[in-house]
Amino acid sequence: VLWLTVAAAVAVAQQVTERVFRLAQLASSKASLDLTRSMTLPELAKLGFAEWRNLVLIERHGDETAMPGLMHEIVEAKPDAIVAIGGAAVKSAAAATKAIPIIGFGPDVIFLGYAT
Secondary structure, X not given: OHHHHHHHHHHHHHHOOOXXXXXXXXXXXXXXXXXHHHHHHHHHHHOOOOEOOOEEEEEEEOOOOOXXXXXXXXXXXXXXXXXXXXXXXXXXXHHHOOOOOEEXXXXXXXXXXXXX
């Protein structure tokens, strides 16, 4: 009887849909995205996040002139947070949203006036 209770509890737990978090990344190059991915995913895994299980990455890269359009795509995807890699990405992210948290890699975002 105990194993039936455990099996039923496991079956119910598996039916509960785990929340999927959406993390966006914007950079000037694929190499920057790959480097950030290689550093970020192992740390997120330590916190229980696994890509395609409970974490979806939305990644875009392009030159400075493409950044506003790419950031618009990212904001439309409604991520839980945005990783902006480099000055142009930070600038585009700050201009695109005040509602989505932005993690900036690159120049000092406080000095540039994007954060307080």
